[in-house]
Amino acid sequence: MTIKRSSWSIPYLIFLLIFVVLPLVLIAIYAFQDGEGGFTFANIARFFTDSDSLSTFALSLEVAIENTAICLLLGYPAAYILASKDLNRSAVTVILFILPMWINALMRTLATAELFNVFGVTLGKGTLLFGMAYDYLPFMIYPIYNTLNKMDKSFSEAAEDLGATPAQVFRKVTLPLSMPGVTSGIMMVFMPTVSTFAISEFLTNNKIKLFGTIIQENINSSMWNYGAALALIMLVIIGITTLFNDEDEAGKAEGGLI
Protein backbone atom coordinates (compact mmCIF):
# COMPACT_ATOMS: atom_id res chain seq x y z
CA MET A 1 0.00 0.00 0.00
CA THR A 2 1.36 3.42 -0.89
CA ILE A 3 0.64 6.52 1.11
CA LYS A 4 -1.13 9.39 -0.59
CA ARG A 5 1.52 11.94 -1.43
CA SER A 6 -0.60 14.88 -0.34
CA SER A 7 -0.24 13.56 3.21
CA TRP A 8 3.47 14.42 3.00
CA SER A 9 2.53 18.00 3.78
CA ILE A 10 1.29 16.95 7.24
CA PRO A 11 4.65 17.06 9.10
CA TYR A 12 5.30 20.55 7.78
CA LEU A 13 1.75 21.63 8.58
CA ILE A 14 2.26 20.54 12.19
CA PHE A 15 5.63 22.32 12.22
CA LEU A 16 4.03 25.53 10.89
CA LEU A 17 1.24 25.36 13.48
CA ILE A 18 3.75 25.03 16.34
CA PHE A 19 6.47 27.41 15.15
CA VAL A 20 4.54 30.03 13.16
CA VAL A 21 0.87 30.12 14.18
CA LEU A 22 1.19 29.40 17.91
CA PRO A 23 3.98 31.99 18.45
CA LEU A 24 1.88 34.70 16.76
CA VAL A 25 -1.11 33.73 18.89
CA LEU A 26 1.14 33.92 21.93
CA ILE A 27 2.08 37.52 21.06
CA ALA A 28 -1.63 38.38 21.19
CA ILE A 29 -2.17 36.43 24.42
CA TYR A 30 0.79 37.95 26.23
CA ALA A 31 -0.20 41.40 25.00
CA PHE A 32 -3.53 41.14 26.83
CA GLN A 33 -2.17 39.66 30.03
CA ASP A 34 -0.90 41.28 33.18
CA GLY A 35 2.05 39.89 35.13
CA GLU A 36 -0.13 37.31 36.91
CA GLY A 37 -1.79 35.99 33.75
CA GLY A 38 -5.09 37.85 34.13
CA PHE A 39 -6.78 39.50 31.16
CA THR A 40 -6.10 43.23 30.79
CA PHE A 41 -6.09 46.05 28.27
CA ALA A 42 -3.48 47.90 30.33
CA ASN A 43 -0.52 47.08 28.06
CA ILE A 44 -2.21 48.41 24.96
CA ALA A 45 -3.58 51.39 26.89
CA ARG A 46 -0.11 52.12 28.22
CA PHE A 47 1.22 52.45 24.68
CA PHE A 48 -1.51 54.87 23.60
CA THR A 49 -1.12 57.06 26.69
CA ASP A 50 2.69 57.09 26.83
CA SER A 51 3.88 60.06 24.80
CA ASP A 52 7.42 58.64 24.58
CA SER A 53 6.27 55.39 23.00
CA LEU A 54 3.92 57.23 20.67
CA SER A 55 6.55 59.66 19.45
CA THR A 56 9.05 56.81 18.93
CA PHE A 57 6.38 54.97 16.97
CA ALA A 58 5.68 58.04 14.82
CA LEU A 59 9.40 58.59 14.25
CA SER A 60 9.86 54.93 13.20
CA LEU A 61 7.05 55.23 10.66
CA GLU A 62 8.50 58.50 9.39
CA VAL A 63 12.03 57.09 9.05
CA ALA A 64 10.72 53.95 7.33
CA ILE A 65 8.65 55.97 4.84
CA GLU A 66 11.50 58.39 4.15
CA ASN A 67 14.01 55.58 3.75
CA THR A 68 11.68 53.72 1.38
CA ALA A 69 11.23 56.90 -0.66
CA ILE A 70 14.98 57.51 -0.85
CA CYS A 71 15.61 53.90 -1.91
CA LEU A 72 12.88 54.18 -4.57
CA LEU A 73 14.22 57.48 -5.95
CA LEU A 74 17.80 56.19 -6.08
CA GLY A 75 16.93 52.60 -6.98
CA TYR A 76 14.42 52.99 -9.81
CA PRO A 77 16.79 54.81 -12.19
CA ALA A 78 19.52 52.31 -11.33
CA ALA A 79 17.23 49.34 -12.03
CA TYR A 80 16.09 51.00 -15.27
CA ILE A 81 19.67 51.52 -16.44
CA LEU A 82 20.71 47.99 -15.46
CA ALA A 83 17.77 46.45 -17.34
CA SER A 84 18.20 48.56 -20.46
CA LYS A 85 20.11 46.87 -23.27
CA ASP A 86 21.26 50.22 -24.69
CA LEU A 87 22.68 51.56 -21.45
CA ASN A 88 24.18 48.51 -19.82
CA ARG A 89 25.43 45.34 -21.42
CA SER A 90 27.16 43.64 -18.53
CA ALA A 91 25.50 41.25 -16.11
CA VAL A 92 28.39 41.78 -13.71
CA THR A 93 27.15 45.22 -12.58
CA VAL A 94 23.88 43.61 -11.49
CA ILE A 95 25.79 41.11 -9.37
CA LEU A 96 27.91 43.93 -7.94
CA PHE A 97 24.76 45.48 -6.48
CA ILE A 98 23.80 42.26 -4.69
CA LEU A 99 27.28 41.34 -3.49
CA PRO A 100 27.47 43.63 -0.41
CA MET A 101 24.44 41.85 1.04
CA TRP A 102 26.70 38.88 1.70
CA ILE A 103 28.68 40.85 4.24
CA ASN A 104 27.18 40.94 7.70
CA ALA A 105 24.75 43.88 7.84
CA LEU A 106 25.82 44.95 11.32
CA MET A 107 29.47 45.03 10.29
CA ARG A 108 28.63 47.09 7.18
CA THR A 109 26.56 49.46 9.29
CA LEU A 110 29.33 49.92 11.83
CA ALA A 111 31.83 50.62 9.05
CA THR A 112 29.41 53.16 7.58
CA ALA A 113 29.06 54.90 10.95
CA GLU A 114 32.85 54.87 11.30
CA LEU A 115 33.17 56.43 7.82
CA PHE A 116 30.82 59.24 8.87
CA ASN A 117 33.05 59.80 11.88
CA VAL A 118 36.16 59.99 9.72
CA PHE A 119 34.53 62.59 7.48
CA GLY A 120 33.43 64.51 10.54
CA VAL A 121 29.68 64.08 9.97
CA THR A 122 27.71 64.21 13.22
CA LEU A 123 25.66 61.09 13.73
CA GLY A 124 21.93 61.81 13.79
CA LYS A 125 18.85 61.51 11.66
CA GLY A 126 20.69 62.40 8.47
CA THR A 127 23.25 59.65 8.89
CA LEU A 128 20.49 57.26 9.92
CA LEU A 129 18.62 57.79 6.64
CA PHE A 130 21.80 57.70 4.58
CA GLY A 131 23.13 54.59 6.31
CA MET A 132 19.84 52.73 6.04
CA ALA A 133 19.64 53.59 2.34
CA TYR A 134 23.02 51.83 2.00
CA ASP A 135 21.69 48.73 3.65
CA TYR A 136 18.40 48.48 1.80
CA LEU A 137 19.04 49.92 -1.68
CA PRO A 138 19.81 46.48 -3.19
CA PHE A 139 16.42 45.21 -1.94
CA MET A 140 14.74 47.96 -3.96
CA ILE A 141 16.86 47.64 -7.10
CA TYR A 142 16.62 43.87 -7.48
CA PRO A 143 12.81 43.36 -7.76
CA ILE A 144 12.40 46.40 -10.03
CA TYR A 145 15.28 45.21 -12.20
CA ASN A 146 13.65 41.78 -12.43
CA THR A 147 10.28 43.06 -13.63
CA LEU A 148 11.88 45.50 -16.07
CA ASN A 149 14.11 42.74 -17.39
CA LYS A 150 11.24 40.30 -17.95
CA MET A 151 9.01 42.96 -19.48
CA ASP A 152 8.02 42.41 -23.11
CA LYS A 153 9.97 45.09 -24.99
CA SER A 154 7.51 45.06 -27.89
CA PHE A 155 5.06 47.15 -25.82
CA SER A 156 7.41 50.11 -25.59
CA GLU A 157 8.49 49.60 -29.21
CA ALA A 158 4.84 49.65 -30.28
CA ALA A 159 4.26 52.86 -28.34
CA GLU A 160 7.30 54.40 -30.06
CA ASP A 161 6.07 53.31 -33.49
CA LEU A 162 2.72 54.88 -32.76
CA GLY A 163 4.40 58.23 -32.15
CA ALA A 164 4.91 58.43 -28.39
CA THR A 165 7.86 60.49 -27.18
CA PRO A 166 10.40 58.69 -24.98
CA ALA A 167 8.93 60.44 -21.93
CA GLN A 168 5.44 59.29 -22.88
CA VAL A 169 6.65 55.74 -23.46
CA PHE A 170 8.12 55.73 -19.99
CA ARG A 171 5.12 57.30 -18.28
CA LYS A 172 2.39 55.35 -20.03
CA VAL A 173 4.01 51.98 -20.73
CA THR A 174 7.22 51.21 -18.86
CA LEU A 175 6.31 52.69 -15.48
CA PRO A 176 2.84 51.06 -15.17
CA LEU A 177 4.24 47.69 -16.27
CA SER A 178 7.02 47.88 -13.71
CA MET A 179 4.65 48.55 -10.80
CA PRO A 180 4.66 44.95 -9.46
CA GLY A 181 8.43 45.26 -9.01
CA VAL A 182 8.02 48.66 -7.37
CA THR A 183 5.46 47.37 -4.85
CA SER A 184 7.56 44.36 -3.91
CA GLY A 185 10.61 46.62 -3.63
CA ILE A 186 8.66 48.94 -1.32
CA MET A 187 7.62 45.97 0.80
CA MET A 188 11.14 44.61 0.98
CA VAL A 189 12.50 47.96 2.15
CA PHE A 190 9.63 49.24 4.31
CA MET A 191 9.11 46.05 6.35
CA PRO A 192 12.66 45.68 7.65
CA THR A 193 13.15 49.43 8.19
CA VAL A 194 9.98 49.92 10.21
CA SER A 195 11.04 47.06 12.48
CA THR A 196 14.77 47.69 12.60
CA PHE A 197 16.78 47.71 15.78
CA ALA A 198 20.54 47.76 16.40
CA ILE A 199 21.14 49.40 13.00
CA SER A 200 19.46 52.62 14.13
CA GLU A 201 21.46 52.67 17.36
CA PHE A 202 24.76 52.18 15.56
CA LEU A 203 24.06 54.86 12.95
CA THR A 204 23.05 57.51 15.46
CA ASN A 205 25.33 56.62 18.34
CA ASN A 206 22.25 55.74 20.46
CA LYS A 207 20.77 59.21 19.94
CA ILE A 208 17.72 58.00 18.05
CA LYS A 209 15.66 55.15 19.35
CA LEU A 210 13.27 53.39 16.99
CA PHE A 211 10.25 51.24 17.72
CA GLY A 212 12.15 47.97 17.27
CA THR A 213 14.61 49.04 19.95
CA ILE A 214 11.83 49.59 22.52
CA ILE A 215 10.41 46.15 21.78
CA GLN A 216 13.84 44.63 22.26
CA GLU A 217 14.50 46.57 25.48
CA ASN A 218 11.19 45.48 27.00
CA ILE A 219 11.64 41.83 26.07
CA ASN A 220 15.24 41.82 27.31
CA SER A 221 14.32 43.37 30.64
CA SER A 222 11.65 40.69 31.15
CA MET A 223 8.71 43.05 30.53
CA TRP A 224 7.28 40.42 28.20
CA ASN A 225 3.68 41.58 28.35
CA TYR A 226 4.38 45.17 27.32
CA GLY A 227 6.94 43.94 24.77
CA ALA A 228 4.31 41.61 23.32
CA ALA A 229 1.80 44.46 23.17
CA LEU A 230 4.28 46.58 21.20
CA ALA A 231 5.04 43.63 18.92
CA LEU A 232 1.30 43.19 18.35
CA ILE A 233 1.02 46.84 17.30
CA MET A 234 3.87 46.36 14.85
CA LEU A 235 2.21 43.21 13.56
CA VAL A 236 -0.93 45.24 12.82
CA ILE A 237 1.14 47.76 10.83
CA ILE A 238 2.77 44.92 8.88
CA GLY A 239 -0.64 43.34 8.25
CA ILE A 240 -2.04 46.62 6.90
CA THR A 241 0.98 47.09 4.61
CA THR A 242 0.63 43.55 3.25
CA LEU A 243 -3.06 44.14 2.63
CA PHE A 244 -2.27 47.25 0.56
CA ASN A 245 0.16 45.24 -1.49
CA ASP A 246 -2.36 42.45 -2.12
CA GLU A 247 -5.05 44.89 -3.19
CA ASP A 248 -2.62 46.52 -5.52
CA GLU A 249 -1.78 43.23 -7.16
CA ALA A 250 -5.42 42.21 -7.41
CA GLY A 251 -6.09 45.52 -9.16
CA LYS A 252 -3.22 44.80 -11.54
CA ALA A 253 -4.58 41.39 -12.48
CA GLU A 254 -8.00 42.82 -13.30
CA GLY A 255 -6.48 45.63 -15.29
CA GLY A 256 -4.47 43.09 -17.24
CA LEU A 257 -7.59 41.28 -18.40
CA ILE A 258 -9.11 44.24 -20.18
Add this chain to the structure above:
Amino acid sequence: MKKFFAQAYIWFLLILLYAPLVFIGIFSFTESRVMGNWTGFSTKLYGNLFSGMMQGDSALMAAVKNTLLIALIAAAISTLLGTIAAIGIFNLKGRKKAGIQFLNNIPMINPDIITGVSLFLLFIFLGFSQGYTTVVLAHITFCTPYVVLNVMPKLAQMNPNTYEAALDLGATPGQALRKVMIPQLRPGMISGFILAFTMSLDDFAVTFFTRGTVGLDTLSTYIYTDARKGGLTPELRPLMTLIFATILILLVIINIRQARLAKKAANK
Protein backbone atom coordinates in the same frame (compact mmCIF):
# COMPACT_ATOMS: atom_id res chain seq x y z
CA MET B 1 26.00 61.01 -23.90
CA LYS B 2 22.98 59.42 -22.31
CA LYS B 3 24.93 56.24 -21.85
CA PHE B 4 27.77 58.13 -20.22
CA PHE B 5 25.46 59.65 -17.61
CA ALA B 6 23.77 56.31 -17.00
CA GLN B 7 27.08 54.56 -16.45
CA ALA B 8 28.33 57.42 -14.26
CA TYR B 9 25.20 57.11 -12.10
CA ILE B 10 25.63 53.35 -11.70
CA TRP B 11 29.27 53.73 -10.73
CA PHE B 12 28.42 56.55 -8.33
CA LEU B 13 25.97 54.25 -6.51
CA LEU B 14 28.42 51.36 -6.52
CA ILE B 15 31.17 53.54 -5.06
CA LEU B 16 28.80 54.64 -2.29
CA LEU B 17 27.73 51.04 -1.68
CA TYR B 18 31.27 49.70 -1.54
CA ALA B 19 32.85 52.54 0.44
CA PRO B 20 32.27 50.90 3.86
CA LEU B 21 33.58 47.55 2.60
CA VAL B 22 36.71 49.10 1.09
CA PHE B 23 37.13 51.01 4.33
CA ILE B 24 37.10 47.74 6.33
CA GLY B 25 39.53 46.21 3.83
CA ILE B 26 42.01 49.06 4.05
CA PHE B 27 41.98 49.17 7.83
CA SER B 28 42.46 45.42 8.08
CA PHE B 29 46.11 46.15 7.23
CA THR B 30 46.88 48.30 10.23
CA GLU B 31 47.07 47.53 13.93
CA SER B 32 45.03 50.37 15.42
CA ARG B 33 42.13 49.51 17.73
CA VAL B 34 39.62 51.68 15.87
CA MET B 35 38.89 52.01 12.18
CA GLY B 36 39.87 55.35 10.65
CA ASN B 37 43.13 55.62 12.57
CA TRP B 38 46.01 54.50 10.33
CA THR B 39 49.06 53.46 12.33
CA GLY B 40 51.18 52.07 9.51
CA PHE B 41 50.98 48.96 7.35
CA SER B 42 50.88 45.69 9.22
CA THR B 43 49.54 42.19 8.73
CA LYS B 44 49.46 41.53 12.45
CA LEU B 45 45.64 41.36 12.59
CA TYR B 46 45.68 38.61 9.96
CA GLY B 47 48.32 36.81 12.02
CA ASN B 48 46.19 37.12 15.15
CA LEU B 49 43.16 35.86 13.29
CA PHE B 50 44.95 32.77 12.03
CA SER B 51 46.65 31.95 15.31
CA GLY B 52 43.25 32.33 16.99
CA MET B 53 41.88 29.94 14.40
CA MET B 54 44.66 27.45 15.12
CA GLN B 55 44.14 27.54 18.86
CA GLY B 56 40.40 27.73 18.45
CA ASP B 57 39.97 29.29 21.87
CA SER B 58 39.04 32.88 21.06
CA ALA B 59 35.41 33.97 21.45
CA LEU B 60 35.45 35.33 17.90
CA MET B 61 36.46 31.98 16.44
CA ALA B 62 33.82 30.21 18.53
CA ALA B 63 31.25 32.63 17.12
CA VAL B 64 32.39 31.93 13.54
CA LYS B 65 32.19 28.19 14.19
CA ASN B 66 28.70 28.50 15.71
CA THR B 67 27.51 30.61 12.78
CA LEU B 68 28.67 28.06 10.21
CA LEU B 69 27.47 25.02 12.16
CA ILE B 70 24.02 26.49 12.87
CA ALA B 71 23.65 27.52 9.22
CA LEU B 72 24.69 24.07 8.02
CA ILE B 73 22.36 22.17 10.35
CA ALA B 74 19.42 24.53 9.81
CA ALA B 75 19.85 24.52 6.01
CA ALA B 76 20.14 20.71 5.88
CA ILE B 77 17.03 20.10 8.00
CA SER B 78 15.12 22.85 6.17
CA THR B 79 15.97 21.27 2.82
CA LEU B 80 14.70 17.87 3.98
CA LEU B 81 11.55 19.24 5.63
CA GLY B 82 10.88 21.71 2.81
CA THR B 83 11.27 19.17 0.02
CA ILE B 84 8.90 16.66 1.65
CA ALA B 85 6.49 19.51 2.36
CA ALA B 86 6.68 20.77 -1.23
CA ILE B 87 5.82 17.31 -2.60
CA GLY B 88 2.86 17.18 -0.21
CA ILE B 89 1.66 20.72 -0.95
CA PHE B 90 2.01 20.16 -4.69
CA ASN B 91 -0.39 17.23 -4.47
CA LEU B 92 -2.93 19.13 -2.39
CA LYS B 93 -5.82 20.95 -4.03
CA GLY B 94 -8.04 23.96 -3.52
CA ARG B 95 -8.46 25.51 -0.12
CA LYS B 96 -6.08 23.18 1.73
CA LYS B 97 -3.31 24.07 -0.70
CA ALA B 98 -4.00 27.81 -0.48
CA GLY B 99 -4.14 27.60 3.32
CA ILE B 100 -0.79 25.91 3.80
CA GLN B 101 0.82 28.19 1.21
CA PHE B 102 -0.50 31.17 3.14
CA LEU B 103 1.07 29.81 6.34
CA ASN B 104 4.30 29.16 4.42
CA ASN B 105 4.41 32.84 3.41
CA ILE B 106 4.11 34.19 6.95
CA PRO B 107 7.74 33.68 8.05
CA MET B 108 8.93 35.33 4.83
CA ILE B 109 6.72 38.40 5.27
CA ASN B 110 7.22 38.78 9.02
CA PRO B 111 10.02 41.14 10.03
CA ASP B 112 12.87 39.41 11.86
CA ILE B 113 12.02 41.07 15.14
CA ILE B 114 8.46 39.67 15.10
CA THR B 115 9.72 36.19 14.27
CA GLY B 116 12.31 36.54 17.04
CA VAL B 117 9.93 37.84 19.72
CA SER B 118 7.18 35.36 18.84
CA LEU B 119 9.55 32.39 19.02
CA PHE B 120 11.03 33.74 22.24
CA LEU B 121 7.52 33.73 23.74
CA LEU B 122 6.92 30.21 22.36
CA PHE B 123 10.02 28.82 24.07
CA ILE B 124 9.07 30.58 27.31
CA PHE B 125 5.54 29.18 27.01
CA LEU B 126 6.78 25.64 26.36
CA GLY B 127 9.38 25.95 29.10
CA PHE B 128 12.31 25.18 26.75
CA SER B 129 15.63 26.42 28.05
CA GLN B 130 17.03 28.59 25.27
CA GLY B 131 20.34 27.90 23.60
CA TYR B 132 21.73 26.03 20.62
CA THR B 133 18.63 23.92 19.95
CA THR B 134 16.20 26.82 20.09
CA VAL B 135 18.36 28.88 17.72
CA VAL B 136 18.51 25.99 15.23
CA LEU B 137 14.72 25.46 15.49
CA ALA B 138 14.15 29.19 14.95
CA HIS B 139 16.43 29.20 11.90
CA ILE B 140 14.61 26.18 10.45
CA THR B 141 11.37 28.14 10.88
CA PHE B 142 12.43 31.06 8.70
CA CYS B 143 14.55 29.00 6.24
CA THR B 144 12.13 26.22 5.24
CA PRO B 145 9.63 28.46 3.37
CA TYR B 146 12.42 29.41 0.94
CA VAL B 147 13.17 25.74 0.27
CA VAL B 148 9.48 25.06 -0.39
CA LEU B 149 9.37 27.98 -2.83
CA ASN B 150 12.45 26.70 -4.65
CA VAL B 151 11.31 23.07 -4.94
CA MET B 152 7.69 23.76 -6.04
CA PRO B 153 8.57 24.96 -9.57
CA LYS B 154 10.68 21.84 -10.14
CA LEU B 155 7.67 19.68 -9.20
CA ALA B 156 5.57 21.60 -11.70
CA GLN B 157 8.13 20.96 -14.45
CA MET B 158 8.32 17.24 -13.64
CA ASN B 159 6.27 14.69 -15.55
CA PRO B 160 4.11 13.18 -12.78
CA ASN B 161 3.85 9.87 -14.64
CA THR B 162 7.54 9.03 -14.19
CA TYR B 163 7.03 8.37 -10.47
CA GLU B 164 3.96 6.20 -11.13
CA ALA B 165 5.82 4.40 -13.90
CA ALA B 166 8.64 3.54 -11.50
CA LEU B 167 6.07 2.12 -9.08
CA ASP B 168 4.38 0.12 -11.86
CA LEU B 169 7.74 -1.33 -12.86
CA GLY B 170 8.20 -2.69 -9.36
CA ALA B 171 10.11 0.03 -7.52
CA THR B 172 9.22 0.53 -3.87
CA PRO B 173 7.99 4.06 -3.03
CA GLY B 174 11.37 4.69 -1.41
CA GLN B 175 13.25 3.63 -4.53
CA ALA B 176 10.97 5.64 -6.79
CA LEU B 177 11.55 8.67 -4.61
CA ARG B 178 15.31 8.23 -4.50
CA LYS B 179 15.92 7.26 -8.12
CA VAL B 180 13.19 9.15 -9.98
CA MET B 181 11.87 12.07 -7.99
CA ILE B 182 14.91 13.38 -6.09
CA PRO B 183 17.18 13.65 -9.18
CA GLN B 184 14.59 15.84 -10.88
CA LEU B 185 14.07 18.00 -7.80
CA ARG B 186 17.78 18.34 -7.05
CA PRO B 187 18.39 21.76 -8.69
CA GLY B 188 15.53 23.26 -6.63
CA MET B 189 16.76 21.56 -3.48
CA ILE B 190 20.29 22.89 -4.02
CA SER B 191 19.18 26.48 -4.63
CA GLY B 192 16.85 26.18 -1.63
CA PHE B 193 19.70 24.90 0.52
CA ILE B 194 22.02 27.74 -0.57
CA LEU B 195 19.33 30.34 0.11
CA ALA B 196 18.54 28.82 3.51
CA PHE B 197 22.24 28.71 4.37
CA THR B 198 22.78 32.38 3.53
CA MET B 199 19.59 33.48 5.33
CA SER B 200 20.82 31.69 8.43
CA LEU B 201 24.35 33.18 8.13
CA ASP B 202 22.94 36.69 7.81
CA ASP B 203 20.47 36.45 10.65
CA PHE B 204 20.82 38.66 13.67
CA ALA B 205 17.43 39.46 15.22
CA VAL B 206 16.02 35.93 15.43
CA THR B 207 19.23 34.53 16.92
CA PHE B 208 19.36 37.45 19.33
CA PHE B 209 15.95 36.61 20.82
CA THR B 210 16.24 32.81 20.87
CA ARG B 211 19.82 32.22 22.06
CA GLY B 212 18.94 32.50 25.74
CA THR B 213 21.48 33.42 28.37
CA VAL B 214 23.95 30.56 28.01
CA GLY B 215 26.49 32.77 26.25
CA LEU B 216 25.91 31.37 22.77
CA ASP B 217 27.21 33.78 20.13
CA THR B 218 27.02 33.81 16.35
CA LEU B 219 29.03 36.29 14.34
CA SER B 220 26.10 38.76 14.29
CA THR B 221 25.40 38.70 18.01
CA TYR B 222 29.14 38.81 18.70
CA ILE B 223 29.49 41.98 16.62
CA TYR B 224 26.42 43.48 18.30
CA THR B 225 27.66 42.85 21.85
CA ASP B 226 31.15 43.93 20.88
CA ALA B 227 29.98 47.23 19.39
CA ARG B 228 27.78 47.97 22.39
CA LYS B 229 30.70 47.42 24.73
CA GLY B 230 32.44 50.12 22.69
CA GLY B 231 35.04 49.29 20.09
CA LEU B 232 34.99 46.33 17.74
CA THR B 233 37.52 43.54 18.04
CA PRO B 234 40.11 44.63 15.43
CA GLU B 235 40.41 41.04 14.14
CA LEU B 236 36.89 41.39 12.71
CA ARG B 237 38.36 43.59 9.97
CA PRO B 238 40.63 40.92 8.42
CA LEU B 239 37.87 38.33 8.95
CA MET B 240 35.30 40.40 7.01
CA THR B 241 37.88 41.19 4.32
CA LEU B 242 38.62 37.47 3.89
CA ILE B 243 34.91 36.58 3.75
CA PHE B 244 34.32 39.23 1.13
CA ALA B 245 37.35 38.16 -0.92
CA THR B 246 36.18 34.53 -0.83
CA ILE B 247 32.70 35.44 -2.05
CA LEU B 248 34.15 37.67 -4.77
CA ILE B 249 36.45 34.88 -6.02
CA LEU B 250 33.62 32.32 -5.92
CA LEU B 251 31.37 34.62 -7.96
CA VAL B 252 34.11 35.28 -10.51
CA ILE B 253 34.71 31.52 -10.91
CA ILE B 254 30.99 30.85 -11.30
CA ASN B 255 30.69 33.63 -13.88
CA ILE B 256 33.67 32.44 -15.91
CA ARG B 257 32.29 28.89 -15.89
CA GLN B 258 28.87 30.10 -17.00
CA ALA B 259 30.41 32.19 -19.77
CA ARG B 260 32.39 29.13 -20.91
CA LEU B 261 29.29 26.94 -20.89
CA ALA B 262 27.39 29.57 -22.86
CA LYS B 263 30.24 29.69 -25.39
CA LYS B 264 30.22 25.90 -25.71
CA ALA B 265 26.46 25.92 -26.25
CA ALA B 266 26.87 28.64 -28.89
CA ASN B 267 29.55 26.66 -30.73
CA LYS B 268 27.41 23.55 -31.03
